[in-house]
Amino acid sequence: MIVLGIESSCDETAASIVKDGTKILSSIIATQIDVHHKYGGVVPELASRMHIEAITPVVDEAIKKADISLEDIDAVAATRGPGLIGALLVGFTFAKSLAWARHLPFAGVNHLEAHIYSLFLSNSKPEFPFIALVVSGGHTNIYHVTSYTNFELMGQTRDDAAGEAFDKVAKMMGLGYPGGPIIERLAKTKNPASIKFPRTLLEKGSFDFSFSGLKSSVARYIHDNKIATPDEKAQIAASFQEAVIDVLSQKLITAALHKNCRNIGVSGGVSANQTFVNKLTQKANFQKINIFAPPVELCGDNAAMIAARGYIMIQQGQLCRLSHDVFSRTKID
Ligand code: KG4
Ligand code: ZN
Numbered sequence: 001m002i003v004l005g006i007e008s009s010c011d012e013t014a015a016s017i018v019k020d021g022t023k024i025l026s027s028i029i030a031t032q033i034d035v036h037h038k039y040g041g042v043v044p045e046l047a048s049r050m051h052i053e054a055i056t057p058v059v060d061e062a063i064k065k066a067d068i069s070l071e072d073i074d075a076v077a078a079t080r081g082p083g084l085i086g087a088l089l090v091g092f093t094f095a096k097s098l099a100w101a102r103h104l105p106f107a108g109v110n111h112l113e114a115h116i117y118s119l120f121l122s123n124s125k126p127e128f129p130f131i132a133l134v135v136s137g138g139h140t141n142i143y144h145v146t147s148y149t150n151f152e153l154m155g156q157t158r159d160d161a162a163g164e165a166f167d168k169v170a171k172m173m174g175l176g177y178p179g180g181p182i183i184e185r186l187a188k189t190k191n192p193a194s195i196k197f198p199r200t201l202l203e204k205g206s207f208d209f210s211f212s213g214l215k216s217s218v219a220r221y222i223h224d225n226k227i228a229t230p231d232e233k234a235q236i237a238a239s240f241q242e243a244v245i246d247v248l249s250q251k252l253i254t255a256a257l258h259k260n261c262r263n264i265g266v267s268g269g270v271s272a273n274q275t276f277v278n279k280l281t282q283k284a285n286f287q288k289i290n291i292f293a294p295p296v297e298l299c300g301d302n303a304a305m306i307a308a309r310g311y312i313m314i315q316q317g318q319l320c321r322l323s324h325d326v327f328s329r330t331k332i333d
Contacts, residue, residue: 005307008091009083013054016303017066021311025066048086077310080108081327088326107310108320118294118305126263136268137163155207165211192242272299
């Protein structure tokens with residue numbers, strides 16, 4: 001079965017053709033980073049407009065790159081939520097119209113479940129059951145995943161998402177958007193132990209996260225020490241990143257031990273951070289736990305993961321009707 005996947009929940013317009021749920025024939029991502037960069041974050045109204053401009057050429061290119069024609073597509077899947085409503089509406093309505101016009105089955109995909117599915121698009125996939133982290137600009141969620149359709153939410157952030165903290169810390173230091181890759185690059189040049197920022201672990205036994213204290217602590221440090229030079233900024237980047245990595249790693253490994261899982265899969269934009277994946281792997285290996293991450297190009301928002309999730313929904317008859325709408329926030333399931 002050939003599925004066209006479409007993603008437009010935030011600042012990436014993406015389309016992908018995936019065969020039988022796992023074979024990526026094409027994956028096109030048009031990013032709006034250049035537009036949002038100067039505002040230090042995503043401007044929702046601009047995002048919607050850019051999606052409208054990009055959606056047709058991006059879908060055309062995905063079909064062309066896959067070396068198929070529109071007639072070869074058997075089903076359509078698009079992100080239904082969570083995300084920015086105006087942005088979601090562009091991809092979802094486009095996909096729904098295409099499916100309706102061509103009498104194709106149509107699945108409305110949960111973006112967070114799709115991030116977990118990016119792990120199944122890798123050559124090396126985690127076996128069930130496993131602990132999954134979805135860590136992005138909007139979410140820091142830990143799940144216990146026992147099958148392709150069973151995701152138990154164990155914990156989530158109570159304030160900022162980890163990616164959001166990266167973005168805000170980068171913005172404080174005037175480094176631009178998105179902050180994650182910039183901070184990771186700068187951090188490589190410095191000792192991560194030189195500034196001791198807080199590690200907030202919350203109550204014992206909780207798998208929730210809180211990154212706002214860390215963010216405030218970095219803001220105070222920048223203000224009190226009048227941080228200005230590239231060297232000082234790199235020092236903060238390294239120490240801040242280490243604090244985030246410590247908290248994510250500790251919660252994930254504790255969750256795996258709690259559920260007696262030997263496998264952890266990380267997904268979402270922040271899982272593109274190689275320092276994070278490497279340090280987590282080292283720590284987890286001590287406990288004989290294996291770490292899985294998608295290929296870097298599938299860590300951030302993409303449509304291959306939407307097509308992969310949509311494929312299973314279509315197989316199981318979980319289809320969207322014409323009356324179905326997008327949603328901005330919801331629990332996974
Ligand atoms: O999954 P994603 O592309 O979009 C959302 O669904 O939010 O994640 C974007 C987030 C941004 O906050 C960005 O700063 C972060 O992922 N990110 C990173 C890295 N690359 C992207 N964070 C840390 N290190 C990176 N290398
Ligand atoms: Zn995402």
